[in-house]
Amino acid sequence: MQYHVKSFGGVGDGLFDNSTSFALAFKALQPGDTLVVDEGVWLTGPLTLKGSNLTLRLEAGARILFSNDERHYEPVLSRWEGVNCYCMQPCLSVVDSQYIRITGTGTLDGNGQSWWDASRYKREFQTSPVTEMEKRLASLNPGYEDQSGGGGGRQSQFLRPPLLQIRNSASVIVEDITITNSPFWTVHPLYSKDLAFRNLKIYNPKDAPNTDGIDVDSCQKVFITGCLIDVGDDGIALKSGSGPDGIKTNIPTNDILITHCTVKNAHGGAVVGSETAAGIFDVKVSDCLFDGTDRGVRIKTRRGRGGALRNLVFSNIRMEDNLCPLTLNMYYRCGSNDDENFSLEKLPILSTTPSIADVVIRDCVATGCRASAAFIVGLPEEPIRNLSIENCSFSLAEKDLVPVSESEMYQGLPEPDGRGLRLRNVQVEVKNVKVGNAGKDLLIEEGVEIGRV
The missing domain is CATH 2.160.20.10 (Single-stranded right-handed beta-helix, Pectin lyase-like)
Incomplete structure (x- = not known):
């Protein structure tokens, strides 16, 4: 069966918060179903797609625009720069799932500018947690001061979200879409297997910090082909x-x-x-x-x-x-x-x-x-x-x-x-x-x- 986000009260005007509409739509999906995101700008908080044999299709002109307010990104137990810890939940998560397809010619937009500006500032001037979110993460990550990192924000606990994370999943295909303006790593398959990334277009500014294109992290049987990647790491x-x-x-x-x-x-x-x-x-x-x-x-x-x-x-x-x-x-x-x-x-x-x-x-x-x-x-x-x-x-x-x-x-x-x-x-x-x-x-x-x- 095919569903549309607008059928769940969604509005693609770039202003309306579609978080609830996406959550209701994802909840309605059954194996074999497709959720269609039609042309428009669909502002939302972070999303989690979970299940089996599901398709998310972004039509031409569709742009899912993620909130840049860190308060919307609840801590989740994941891996951040190589260490298992609590960090901000990804913009879009595929978790504990199998036979998932994300397809179409639309765009996932991480709305990254304010995240990049904050990262640069914190790297230069901040050596410990300051914001409410950073303090929450610090309390969940005892001993974080001694954890290794690649320079992205471990000491401040500004553990910003990847744009698309595929975690503990299998048989996932991501194809044809554009993925841009990621707050952190752009596509992050983690603890997953049998994955295919085909004909993606991934764009982040050259000076956007730690915005890797595709980071394959403790995964097996991964096929990446035909992708165009222009990023800041x-x-x-x-x-x-x-x-x-x-x-x-x-x-x-x-x-x-x-x-x-x-x-x-x-x-x-x-x-x-x-x-x-x-x-x-x-x-x-x-x-x-x-x-x-x-x-x-x-x-x-x-x-x-x-x-x-x-x-x-x-x-x-x-x-x-x-x-x-x-x-x-x-x-x-x-x-x-x-x-x-x-x-x-x-x-x-x-x-x-x-x-x-x-x-x-x-x-x-x-x-x-x-x-x-x-x-x-x-x-x-x-x-x-x-x-x-x-x-x-x-x-x-x-x-x-x-x-x-x-x-x-x-x-x-x-x-x-x-x-x-x-x-x-x-x-x-x-x-x-x-x-x-x-x-x-x-x-x-x-x-x-x-x-x-």
């Missing part, structure tokens, strides 16, 4: 929890296929990490364009994050006008004030020591690199193992270069001696790789085992 990122909490949860991300996607202006195109605690493996990324992203293929972690990253294949990827097209960074700086995490000494291997192995970079072309050709740095005690770079070309831009230190967000490392492929604490085989305009192709530092054909 990483484009498509794979995660599995952070530090001791992620190790305890122990749900990896695996069996991931990403194809025919375009990512623009993001911090990274296809990204693994930095929340890596439960491991990320069996990943294939192919036939993508990363246009103007800071990094292209990006693997990032550090001591304290934990997790084994293995069997990652990136092939036939075109990268244009990046700072650095290829990075494997085990000195990722964000979210840590512990200098030991960035030591150049060989430290004991702990449960929170990450590892990277069995990575293939094949048939990739990068042009217009403005910082360096590649940044590949493992740990002294846990070098990157069995990395293969084959049939690739990396070419530096001829003008508008930036400092080589902008290649990655790292800490504790010396400055490299050039703009070529930086190699440190890595076992790598290089086959038919060309580096243009860099002067010295390979910058070989300590702890490197290299084979070159």
Whole structure:
């Protein structure tokens, strides 16, 4: 059966609060039913879709516009930047559900500007909870001061909502819609499996903080194809929890296929990490364009994050006008004030020591690199193992270069001696790789085992 939001008292004028209308409509749905959102601007508070074999269809010209009042977003137990905790409920949640389809050519709009402005202010000037919501979250998250984060707002407990979160669910398809102006991460599948994201258009301003495009978090069997992503942080990122909490949860991300996607202006195109605690493996990324992203293929972690990253294949990827097209960074700086995490000494291997192995970079072309050709740095005690770079070309831009230190967000490392492929604490085989305009192709530092054909 097919229902329409307007049949439940909804008004698409951008002013009327449709929260109750959506809640009544969702409650009425039975397996096999579809809820249609017609043309118009449908202002609402946060929504939760729960059930089996349900469809939400956004017609052409339909825009679900979410409230920007944090008081509407009740605390829910979820995961925020890799740690299980209470945080503000997502704008749209699909939770404890199966066989869900979100489709159409309409738009989900997170109304993010005031969230971004508040985040910037709090990051600069606020080090503890201030608002009523922040104090509620702090009381629900004892010990939050010692929880890890990526720099998004842990200390203030301004744990703003993702736009679309799919949690504890299976067999979910999201296709064709536009998703924009997210307060935080845009699409966040979490603890779910058998998911497909097809032909999405995801837009956030380049300076909107922590507005990743798609963050696949402790999920299995995920297919992402045909998506256009232009956002203010990483484009498509794979995660599995952070530090001791992620190790305890122990749900990896695996069996991931990403194809025919375009990512623009993001911090990274296809990204693994930095929340890596439960491991990320069996990943294939192919036939993508990363246009103007800071990094292209990006693997990032550090001591304290934990997790084994293995069997990652990136092939036939075109990268244009990046700072650095290829990075494997085990000195990722964000979210840590512990200098030991960035030591150049060989430290004991702990449960929170990450590892990277069995990575293939094949048939990739990068042009217009403005910082360096590649940044590949493992740990002294846990070098990157069995990395293969084959049939690739990396070419530096001829003008508008930036400092080589902008290649990655790292800490504790010396400055490299050039703009070529930086190699440190890595076992790598290089086959038919060309580096243009860099002067010295390979910058070989300590702890490197290299084979070159």
